[in-house]
Amino acid sequence: MARDDSEGKPMFKRLALIGVGLIGSSISHAARRAGIVGEIACSALTAAERQRAEALGLATKVYADPVDAVKGADLIILCAPVGAFKEIAEAIGPHLEKGAIVSDVGSVKAAAVRDIAPSIPDGVHFIAGHPIAGTEQSGPDAGFAELFDGRWCILTPAPDADAASLARLEEFWRKLGSNVELMTPEHHDMVLAITSHVPHLIAYNIVNTAAHLERVTDSEVIKFSAAGFRDFTRIAASDPVMWRDVFLNNKEAVLEMLGRFSEDLVALQRAIRFGDGPTLEHMFTEARAVRRGIIQAGQDTEQPDFGRNVSRVREKSR
16 A cells, blocks of 8 residues: 555545545545555445445445544545535534544535534634536446546635645645645635536536427437537536535526626627627637637647547546
8 A cells, every 4th residue: 555655654544435426436446546545434325325335345434324434534525415514514523533634525615614614623624625527427336546637626725724734635635636726715616606617507508498499309309419419418417416506505606607608698699690700700719719728738638529439438437
C-alpha cells in the first residue's frame, strides 16, 4: 500500500463515505488505487445499495446508519444529495472524532455550509468541497477510479478553517487525481450555476419539450435523434433527486444565470427573425472559441464522437 511519506502511514486511518453513488463509489476506487486510507466505511440508504457496496468491495464495513460509519473515522465525506445534508449532519455530529475532517461533494456550496457547519462540534474541521467530475450514471456500480483524473475539485473553506486540515484535504484530492482550487461558497455557486446547473436545466427542459410535442411521436424522437438532441438526453439522464436538490438549494444563482441566458436567447431570436447573418455568425464563432478553450485546458479532447463509439463510452463510464 502506498504511504504518506511524511508519517509512514496512510493519510487517513478510516474514511467514512456517507452514500456510495457515482461519486462516493469513485472516491472509494480512487482512494484504494492511491493507497491513502487504512480502511473505508460507508453507509447507504437502501439494502440493495449496501449489498452492491459489499459485493464491489467499496468498503471494509457497510452500514445502514451513517452514525455507525463515522465512528472512529478521521475523514468523513458526505456523498448524499444536498437536500439530505442537514439531517445527516445533525445525526453524525455528536459521534465525530476530535480532529476529524468532514467534507462533502455537493454541487451547491452555500447550502452545504448552511446545513452542515452548525452540527460540527469543536475540534472537528469542516471544509466543504465539490469534485467537478461525473457521468450521467448513478449508483454503486457507476463508480471508477479514474473519474477524478485531471479534473478539478473545488474546496470552499471558511476564513478561519484549520490550515493543516485544509492542506491534508487538498493533498487527498490531488492523490485521487484532481487539481484543486479554493474559492468562497457564493462564488462557487455562481460559477457552477452557468457551467453546470443551467445546462442541466436546459437539457431536462428541451428533452421534455420534444417528448410533449404532439407532432412528433416518441418513436420519431428516438429514431431521428441527431447529435445535439442526443447529447441533451445524455445530460437529462442524470440523477433526478440530486438535481432536484441542486436547483432548490442554488435557486438565486440559477435564476440570475437563467435571466442572462434568456437575454442572450432573445438576441439570437431577433437575429434569426430579421435575417441578421453577421450577428449569428459572430455569436457562433465566439461560442466555438469557448469549446476550443475547454480542450486546451485539458477538460475534454478533440476526439469526435458523432455516432459515438459505444465501447469507448462504456469503458469511460464504468
